[in-house]
Amino acid sequence: xxxxxxxxxxxxxxxxxxxxxxxxxxxxxxxxxxxxxxxxxxxxxxxxxxxxxxxxxxxxxxxxxxxxxxxxxxxxxxxxxxxxxxxxxxxxxxxxxxxxxxxxxxxxxxxxxxxxxxxxxxxxxxxxxxxxxxxxxxxxxxxxxxxxxxxxxxxxxxxxxxxxxxxxxxxxxxxxxxxxxxxxxxxxxxxxxxxxxxxxxxxxxxxxxxxxxxxxxxxx
Numbered sequence: 001x002x003x004x005x006x007x008x009x010x011x012x013x014x015x016x017x018x019x020x021x022x023x024x025x026x027x028x029x030x031x032x033x034x035x036x037x038x039x040x041x042x043x044x045x046x047x048x049x050x051x052x053x054x055x056x057x058x059x060x061x062x063x064x065x066x067x068x069x070x071x072x073x074x075x076x077x078x079x080x081x082x083x084x085x086x087x088x089x090x091x092x093x094x095x096x097x098x099x100x101x102x103x104x105x106x107x108x109x110x111x112x113x114x115x116x117x118x119x120x121x122x123x124x125x126x127x128x129x130x131x132x133x134x135x136x137x138x139x140x141x142x143x144x145x146x147x148x149x150x151x152x153x154x155x156x157x158x159x160x161x162x163x164x165x166x167x168x169x170x171x172x173x174x175x176x177x178x179x180x181x182x183x184x185x186x187x188x189x190x191x192x193x194x195x196x197x198x199x200x201x202x203x204x205x206x207x208x209x210x211x212x213x214x215x216x217x218x219x220x
Contacts, residue, residue: 002111002113002114002115002116003114003115003116003220004108004115004116004117004118004143004144005023005115005116005117005118005143005144005145005146005174005219006117006118006119006120006138006141006143006144006145006146007019007020007023007117007118007119007120007145007146007148008120008123008124008134008138008145008146008147008148008162009120009122009123009124009147009148009149009162010123010124010147010148010149010150010155010158010159010161010162011122011123011149011150011155011158012122012123012126013150014123014148014149014150014155014179014181015148015150015177015179015208016053016119016120016148017053017056017057017119018179018208018210019146019148019177019179019208019216020036020057020060020117020119020146021056021057021059021060022060022208022213022215022216023115023117023146023216023219023220024036024057024060024061024115024117025060025213025216026213026216026217026219026220027114027115027220028062029217030217030220032113032114032115032220033112033113033114033115034060034061034113034114034115034116034117035061035107035111035113035115035116035117036057036060036061036073036116036117036118036119037073037074037103037104037107037108037116037117037118037119038053038054038057038073038074038118038119038121039074039075039076039099039100039103039104039118039137040074040076040077040078040084040095040100040121040128040129041053041054041074041076041077041078041084041121042077042078042079042080042081042082042083042084042086042087042088042121043078043079043080043081043082043087044077044078044079045079046077046079049065049070050065053074053119054070054073054074054077055070057073057074057119058070058073061073075103076088076095076099076100076103078090078091078093079091083121083122083126083127083128084121084127084128084129085127085128085129085130086127088130094130095129095130096129096130096131096132097128097129097131097132097136097137097140099129100128100129100132100137101137101140101141104118104137104141105141108141115220118141118143120134120137120138121134122134123158123162124138124147124162124165124166125165135165135166135169138166138169138171139169139170139171142171144172144173144174145166145171145172145173145174146174146175146176146177146219147159147162147163147166147173147175147176147177148176148177148179148208149162149176149177149178149179149196150178150179150181151178151179151180151181151186151187151189151192151193152181152183152186152187153186153187155178155181155192156192156195156196156199159176159178159196160196160199160200163176163200163203173203174204174219175203175204175205175206175218175219176196176200176203176204176205176206177205177206177208177215177219178192178193178196178205178206178207178208179208179210180207180208180209180210182210189207189209190207193205193207204218206218206219
């Protein structure tokens, strides 16, 4: 049975790509075929992109880092480390939701993989095009969501707010992943996970420690 998931963040830089790559590797470890799409990326250096989001996704897919494989998963790439529409504007490009939905729908239809992931950008309500936020893309695709939150101070509120926002739009939440923040002065990770779980209702809440990716197997 084919599985499709949308990986979204409750905030910027909370570990979406880390989580997406861990899920892909866990699926491959189970013998499943995998595919990934990241329709747009900003802050992209065309001269050095091995550690970019699409570069890391290609590594998790066990595919070579070539322009052909890059174009296949992430065709819209912009240099400035800004929201995609702002970065696109600087390059004279008019980025629209229809371009993203058309690419994703075509990729999802063509994929024969057991698991296909679509990774968003920024937080749930981050602008993703001139006419849409990430939430609009998620609603257009209507895929079950893996929501990634952090464990920095304030992350609990960001994560719970994102949960309520997704529920208000009628989007299914496959799981909530709390990604361990790298800041040494971040609140206690275990207590943060427990606090999110206490207010998340019946959702599956997973602790994603940075030194162990065994948790990812629960998602595939």
